[in-house]
Amino acid sequence: GNSVTQMEGPVTLSEEAFLTINCTYTATGYPSLFWYVQYPGEGLQLLLKATKADDKGSNKGFEATYRKETTSFHLEKGSVQVSDSAVYFCALKKAAGNKLTFGGGTRVLVKP
Amino acid sequence: EAGVTQFPSHSVIEKGQTVTLRCDPISGHDNLYWYRRVMGKEIKFLLHFVKESKQDESGMPNNRFLAERTGGTYSTLKVQPAELEDSGVYFCASSRETGGLGYGYTFGSGTRLTVV
Numbered sequence: 476g477n478s479v480t481q482m483e484g485p486v487t488l489s490e491e492a493f494l495t496i497n498c499t500y501t502a503t504g505y506p507s508l509f510w511y512v513q514y515p516g517e518g519l520q521l522l523l524k525a526t527k528a529d530d531k532g533s534n535k536g537f538e539a540t541y542r543k544e545t546t547s548f549h550l551e552k553g554s555v556q557v558s559d560s561a562v563y564f565c566a567l568k569k570a571a572g573n574k575l576t577f578g579g580g581t582r583v584l585v586k587p
Numbered sequence: 588e589a590g591v592t593q594f595p596s597h598s599v600i601e602k603g604q605t606v607t608l609r610c611d612p613i614s615g616h617d618n619l620y621w622y623r624r625v626m627g628k629e630i631k632f633l634l635h636f637v638k639e640s641k642q643d644e645s646g647m648p649n650n651r652f653l654a655e656r657t658g659g660t661y662s663t664l665k666v667q668p669a670e671l672e673d674s675g676v677y678f679c680a681s682s683r684e685t686g687g688l689g690y691g692y693t694f695g696s697g698t699r700l701t702v703v
Contacts, residue, residue, distance in 0.1 A: 518593075518696035573620075573642065573643065575622075576632070577629045577630040579627075580627070
């Protein structure tokens with residue numbers, strides 16, 4: 476079946492540090508890949524997405540590249556801010572299906 | 588447009604009691620999904636409605652869980668009787684499209700359920 480594995484947190488960083496959150500997936504075919512973010516007290520928000528190999532999703536300074544050869548979709552940001560403190564979820568969706576398969580989430584804490 | 592609304596935001600109940608969670612999707616969204624995150628683990632799919640019909644309920648854990656979407660608008664998820672392992676955050680999402688690339692999902696803020 477489909478699965479998503481992402482690094483466990485919490486990840487604690489200082490402001491302006493570089494952030495990487497690893498995500499690998501198992502799925503047949505060519506799923507769409509997503510990063511969702513949950514800020515404290517809020518719901519899940521779509522951060523970025525990619526639908527085919529070598530696509531790069533980007534938003535709010537975050538980037539992730541769909542790597543078919545390594546079945547990965549690592550999230551990166553070059554300079555984090557305190558406001559980036561949140562839980563980040565990697566997810567996939569098969570083209571023919573409707574449901575999302577999520578990873579376990581990674582809590583990120585950015586300190587000033 | 589208004590987002591996906593869930594209530595209550597928090598619920599604390601005793602083991603054996605009944606709890607009903609509600610989700611109001613975005614107006615015009617035929618697809619409604621329930622997910623939950625238990626014990627800080629991954630978010631897992633529970634079920635999917637298309638209008639008032641259950642399209643996929645493969646993620647429902649057992650028959651203590653009952654989801655309804657009468658009239659194809661809001662949905663309720665009832666847990667009866669609640670057990671300790673049901674504690675977690677229950678998310679609802681809606682989308683206009685069925686299938687596709689999944690761009691159009693909008694999630695609610697979730698209901699945090701604690702069973703004591």
